[in-house]
Amino acid sequence: MPSLGADMTSGKLVSWHVKPGDVVKRGDIVATVDTSKAEIDVEIFEDGTIGELLVAEGERVPVGSVLATVNGAPQAAAEPAPVEPVPAPAAERRPASPLARRTAADLGVPLGQVTGSGPGGAILVRDVGASAAPSEPQPDRALSMREAIAAAMARSKREIPHYYLGTTIDMEAALTWLSEQNAQRPVAERVLPAVLMLKAVAIACRELPAFNGYWVEGAFRPGTGVHLGVAISLRTGGLVAPAIHDADRLDLDALMAALRDLVRRARSGGLRSSELTDPTVTVTNLGDGGVPTVYGVIYPPQVALVGFGSISERPWAAGGMLGARRAVDTTLAADHRATDGMSGASFLKAVDRLLQTPEQL
C-alpha cells in the first residue's frame, strides 16, 4: 500500500484492475485505493508479470503492506509488511456514476458484485444501495477527511518554521489580454485567470528552484521538475492538492486542459498515485471564496505554498495619479529552514513580473 501523502496511514483496496498472469509495465494502473480523502488509481513502478494478489477488494491495510507480487521485478510498489495473503477475485473496471463509485466505497461494496441498471449496464447509486448489506457500518467520510487534513497540517505546523510574505499584484494587463483572447474562442476553449497565475508560479519556481522541492532528513532536496500541486476543494468537504506535472513547460491551453482534467478527477475519482506524491510546491487559490488574502500552511515535506485571494478592483496609485485597477493579493508561505525572506521577496517579485507580460506565459 503506497503512501499517497503525508496524511495517509492506511488505505482500502477498492478494486483490482489486473489479475495474476497479466503483463504490466511501469505507469500502468493496477488498482484503485481509497485513502481517507479520495479514490486513487495506483500505478505500478516496475515492469513484470502479476504474480499473486495479496489483498482482497474491500480490505483496509496499513501503508507499507504488500498488495501483490510481481514476477520479473524485485517487488511490488510497496515495502513488505506482515499481511495475511487473501485470495482475491479480479475485477475489471465497470462503468459507474461517480456518486455510485463513491457510495460503493463508503459502504464497502465491491463494484464487481453490483448489477448496473443504467445505460450500457452502468452502475447507479440505487444499484449500490440494493447490493449493500443493511447491517454494514458506514464510515464517516467527512470525519476521516478531516482527520487526514488535521494530521498533515499539525505535522506541518509542528515541524516547519513558516515565514510569510505578501504583495498585491496588478492584474490589469493579464486580465485585459486574457479577455481579448477568450473573446475569440468558444466557451469550451476559454482560459481562466487562475491558469495565468499557476503558470507564473511555475516559471518562478524554475527561476528560483529553492522553493521547488522537499525538506527531507535535515536538508533541502530540489524537485526533479516543477510539479505544481493545486489545492482543489472537493465540494463535499475537504480538499486534495494533486500535481500538474512539469507545469512550467505547458502552454496556457495545455495547462487549462490539465487543470480541468485534474479538478474533474479529484471530485469524481481517478486521481493517479503519482499525482498525489509528486507535487514539489503547492498553489491555493481562494479567489472563488471571496476573500482578498490567504495565508497558507505548507504541505510537508514541501517547502513553499503560494496563495492567491480574489481578484478585485482596488484604488491604485502610480506616477502620482490615483486610479482603479484589478489586482490580487499574493502570499508566500515558505519554510525558513530552506529559504530566507530576501529570496522569498525575489520569488514574489518574479510572479508579479511574469504576470505583467501574459503573452509570454
Added chain:
Amino acid sequence: MTPPPLATIEDAQRLVLDALVDVAPDLEGTRIPADALLREDLGLDSMDFMNLMAALSELLDADIPERDVSQLETVEACAAYLHDRAGIR
C-alpha cells in the same frame, strides 16, 4: 449533433439540471430550486461554471459569447437562455 428536445421551458430546465449534476455530482438527488444562484448557493467555482457553460453550449450546438455568460446566474436563467436560443436556431 441531434438537437436536444427544447420544445418547452421545462425541457430546457431538465437539461440544465442534468448538466449541473454532471459538473457537480454531489448535487445528484438534491432538490435544486430554479432560482438558486449557481455560484453563491450551489457553490460552483470558476472551473465548474465554465464547464457548465461548455455543456450548455454543446446542447445548443452553438457558442455562448462572454457577454451572455455573466447573465446566466441561476438554473432558470440558463433554462430560459437555452430555450430562447434554441427557438431562434
